Amino acid sequence: MSDFRILAIPGSLRRASFNRGLLVAAEQILSGRAEVELASLADIPLYNDDVRALGYPEPVEQLRSQIERADALLLGATEYNFGPSGVLKNAIDWASRPPDPPLQGKPFGLVGASTGGFGTVRSQLALRQILLIVQALGYPGSLHVSGAAKLFDEEGRLTDEATRQSLSDFLDGFLGFLERVGSG
Numbered sequence: 254m255s256d257f258r259i260l261a262i263p264g265s266l267r268r269a270s271f272n273r274g275l276l277v278a279a280e281q282i283l284s285g286r287a288e289v290e291l292a293s294l295a296d297i298p299l300y301n302d303d304v305r306a307l308g309y310p311e312p313v314e315q316l317r318s319q320i321e322r323a324d325a326l327l328l329g330a331t332e333y334n335f336g337p338s339g340v341l342k343n344a345i346d347w348a349s350r351p352p353d354p355p356l357q358g359k360p361f362g363l364v365g366a367s368t369g370g371f372g373t374v375r376s377q378l379a380l381r382q383i384l385l386i387v388q389a390l391g392y393p394g395s396l397h398v399s400g401a402a403k404l405f406d407e408e409g410r411l412t413d414e415a416t417r418q419s420l421s422d423f424l425d426g427f428l429g430f431l432e433r434v435g436s437g
């Protein structure tokens with residue numbers, strides 16, 4: 254029986270995204286312990302406060318209700334130029350606005366994979382700061398997967414067993430955190 258509903262959001266639109274691959278692996282590892290829904294940010298328009306004032310576009314409304322329904326978020330922290338990808342920051346901006354900002358009080362965990370040597374550490378630090386200001390509730394643990402090109406196949410599937418074990422350890426800690434804080 255699944256105890257938690259986790260919305261997994263990859264910070265990349267790339268078909269074979271390593272960060273999406275990490276979240277797919279997380280879904281497999283958590284099978285039976287949590288229900289993982291994989292979100293896509295492909296249809297989310299660029300944030301425009303004039304548009305928001307007229308009413309949230311349908312894909313944004315859908316993302317906001319997915320976040321609202323979830324007990325927690327798991328973000329794949331794609332790193333571009335030492336920061337979070339624009340698509341992920343953009344989605345956070347949409348989900349941070351009233352009424353009833355769905356990110357407020359929402360527990361979240363961060364994982365990330367990059368081709369460089371630091372495994373999205375800078376993107377994750379920036380995301381923590383951004384999510385702090387929207388009053389989301391961060392799990393302090395983290396997973397940084399560096400040198401990702403060697404650890405995933407050409408479809409973006411995680412193939413490296415040591416990384417899968419690290420992800421599994423991370424997820425054990427994350428579920429423990431969710432048990433302590435509930436659904437925010």
Ligand SMILES: Cc1cc2nc3c(=O)[nH]c(=O)nc-3n(C[C@H](O)[C@H](O)[C@H](O)COP(=O)(O)O)c2cc1C
Nearest residue numbers: 265267270271272273331332333334335367368369
């Ligand atoms: C515009 C751009 C900027 C990037 N900047 C970084 C960076 O700052 N740090 C890093 O480790 N990798 C960087 N990369 C490489 C990414 O880690 C790599 O493209 C990775 O596959 C992106 O994540 P994804 O697999 O989820 O799409 C950058 C890639 C692009 C396209």
